[in-house]
Amino acid sequence: MRSQPARLLFAAGVLVALALPPVAGKYYTELLSQALIFGIFAMSLDLLWGYAGVLNFGHAAYFGLGGYLVALLAREVQGFDQSYLGYALAVLLPVVLAGALGYFLFYSHVTGVYFTIITLVVTMIFQLIVSDWYWLGGMNGLLGVPGFALHGPSGLGWEFDSEAQVYYVLLVVSAICYLLCRYIVRSPFGLVMAATKDNQERTEFFGYDTAYLTTIMFMISAGLAGLSGALYAHFSGFVSPPLFGLNFSTDVIVWVAVGGRGTLVGAFVGAVLVNLLKAIISDFLAVLWLLIVGLFFIVTVFFFPDGIVGTLRRTPWRAPRPLPRAASMREGGV
Amino acid sequence: MLQVEHLDTAYGQTRILKGVTFEVGAREIVAILGRNGAGKTTLLRSIMGLTRARSGGVRFKGRDITELPTYEIAALGISYVPQGKHIFPRLSVAENLRLGARLQRSADKALRPEVFGYFPVLGERLSQHGGTLSGGEQQMLALARGLVGEPDLLLLDEPSEGLQPSLVDAIRGIIDRVCQERGVAALLVEQNLDFARALADRYYVMENGTIVLHGRASELADEEVIRQYLAV
Numbered sequence: 001m002r003s004q005p006a007r008l009l010f011a012a013g014v015l016v017a018l019a020l021p022p023v024a025g026k027y028y029t030e031l032l033s034q035a036l037i038f039g040i041f042a043m044s045l046d047l048l049w050g051y052a053g054v055l056n057f058g059h060a061a062y063f064g065l066g067g068y069l070v071a072l073l074a075r076e077v078q079g080f081d082q083s084y085l086g087y088a089l090a091v092l093l094p095v096v097l098a099g100a101l102g103y104f105l106f107y108s109h110v111t112g113v114y115f116t117i118i119t120l121v122v123t124m125i126f127q128l129i130v131s132d133w134y135w136l137g138g139m140n141g142l143l144g145v146p147g148f149a150l151h152g153p154s155g156l157g158w159e160f161d162s163e164a165q166v167y168y169v170l171l172v173v174s175a176i177c178y179l180l181c182r183y184i185v186r187s188p189f190g191l192v193m194a195a196t197k198d199n200q201e202r203t204e205f206f207g208y209d210t211a212y213l214t215t216i217m218f219m220i221s222a223g224l225a226g227l228s229g230a231l232y233a234h235f236s237g238f239v240s241p242p243l244f245g246l247n248f249s250t251d252v253i254v255w256v257a258v259g260g261r262g263t264l265v266g267a268f269v270g271a272v273l274v275n276l277l278k279a280i281i282s283d284f285l286a287v288l289w290l291l292i293v294g295l296f297f298i299v300t301v302f303f304f305p306d307g308i309v310g311t312l313r314r315t316p317w318r319a320p321r322p323l324p325r326a327a328s329m330r331e332g333g334v
Numbered sequence: 335m336l337q338v339e340h341l342d343t344a345y346g347q348t349r350i351l352k353g354v355t356f357e358v359g360a361r362e363i364v365a366i367l368g369r370n371g372a373g374k375t376t377l378l379r380s381i382m383g384l385t386r387a388r389s390g391g392v393r394f395k396g397r398d399i400t401e402l403p404t405y406e407i408a409a410l411g412i413s414y415v416p417q418g419k420h421i422f423p424r425l426s427v428a429e430n431l432r433l434g435a436r437l438q439r440s441a442d443k444a445l446r447p448e449v450f451g452y453f454p455v456l457g458e459r460l461s462q463h464g465g466t467l468s469g470g471e472q473q474m475l476a477l478a479r480g481l482v483g484e485p486d487l488l489l490l491d492e493p494s495e496g497l498q499p500s501l502v503d504a505i506r507g508i509i510d511r512v513c514q515e516r517g518v519a520a521l522l523v524e525q526n527l528d529f530a531r532a533l534a535d536r537y538y539v540m541e542n543g544t545i546v547l548h549g550r551a552s553e554l555a556d557e558e559v560i561r562q563y564l565a566v
Contacts (some may be wrong), residue, residue: 205414206434
């Protein structure tokens with residue numbers, strides 16, 4: 001039930017996104033491509049944080065895992081196109097890891113700050129492993145990951161070389177991921193997650209196994225993060241230990257907070273805006289840029305605690321809530 | 335239907351329930367009376383598995399449910415309607431009801447007209463956030479949500495609390511009708527003696543974590559009893 005202005009804003013956003021590459025030039029197209037990957041990553045965190053109320057402070061672990069898997073496969077497996085296998089594993093392994101963690105943590109009622117701390121430790125362990133293990137590239141990381149390509153049987157296929165091609169591929173992938181997430185949060189499962197976030201005990205005595213459902217949400221979130229990591233490896237051509245870093249885990253939280261928690265679109269808005277800002281400011285303020293980006297974050301969170309998208313959705317020009325009778329029972333919805 | 339045997343529950347070192355024993359028969363409405371702090375709410379929470387029993391047990395439809403996780407107890411057919419604000423304020427009325435029906439669309443659809451027969455006001459507020467309803471409407475939503483789950487037993491924690499007198503009567507009438515027409519049993523925790531007397535078949539009086547008195551609700555008029563166990 002979007003209002004007219006919100007629709008227009010959304011349509012304008014899509015048009016701008018489509019028209020960008022020729023206008024923006026190579027540098028900014030590449031920057032935006034990366035921001036789209038980060039947007040998918042941020043959206044995966046938003047699923048867990050914004051819709052299940054669980055903050056993962058080590059979300060980079062799943063991104064890094066996806067990226068490293070793709071890079072390793074590219075180096076170790078030759079003779080056939082390993083990228084499909086890479087994507088599959090980059091989703092699957094984070095899902096399994098999240099499932100195991102969720103099983104041990106949520107079922108033992110480890111939630112809130114304690115969960116957050118444990119996730120932080122997990123990503124630091126990963127960072128230690130990849131930086132110290134020579135086979136995984138050590139501090140140098142792994143190089144030589146091929147770019148985006150779609151290969152069919154008998155030599156058919158496309159390789160996406162130009163910045164614009166890569167950008168459009170990522171735009172399509174982002175849209176698919178977004179629609180998938182939107183479907184999830186609007187499904188009955190999403191409704192129970194919203195109830196769990198509101199009051200876990202209450203949801204429990206309605207007959208829902210909240211530990212199980214939260215674990216499922218964590219697994220979906222981790223799988224999507226893994227996919228974004230895989231995309232990143234193909235996009236940048238290499239992976240390195242900072243992908244598992246605390247900084248990166250913090251960055252993604254900032255993107256979600258700036259864009260708006262629990263909005264999905266906000267993840268992209270936050271990722272694009274913060275990265276763009278970073279790039280522009282660091283151009284002429286080599287030292288102070290981090291300070292300014294930090295300041296921007298504080299100001300946003302202080303004045304717009306719902307983030308940019310969350311605040312826009314509350315502004316008065318949005319249509320008022322429909323009158324009670326207009327309940328319009330969407331099929332399977334409401 | 336429900337048998338509670340020698341139930342002991344404690345919060346840390348403090349024993350709250352000390353060997354509580356009672357039962358609720360099929361289609362029966364049983365009231366638990368007692369002052370604040372007697373352990374009435376803890377009793378309901380222990381039945382639901384939200385507070386774990388230290389010893390003793392709870393049987394429902396002949397099955398031992400003492401150790402079951404809460405969501406399984408609910409799925410077996412017990413609806414808990416706790417005290418106070420117990421709806422999801424940020425979800426719509428319709429969403430609250432869907433959760434109550436455990437997302438079974440068929441049950442939700444089939445039961446809604448019936449439920450709105452009991453609570454017509456909810457039908458008019460389907461898309462409104464639960465938190466924007468008045469106190470009485472929230473209480474009705476909580477009851478309605480308990481019903482769409484098709485329970486065999488309702489656990490009601492002070493459904494009359496904080497409501498204006500006319501609403502108290504309305505709620506009482508609805509609970510009475512629901513239990514009669516749908517054959518649902520109810521365990522009712524109350525401080526409002528008139529409310530309990532009008533609804534219940536039998537009563538138990540709790541004091542300091544034990545049952546001290548029980549009998550037929552119709553005989554619950556003895557001034558001496560009321561003064562001794564229930565007056566503040």
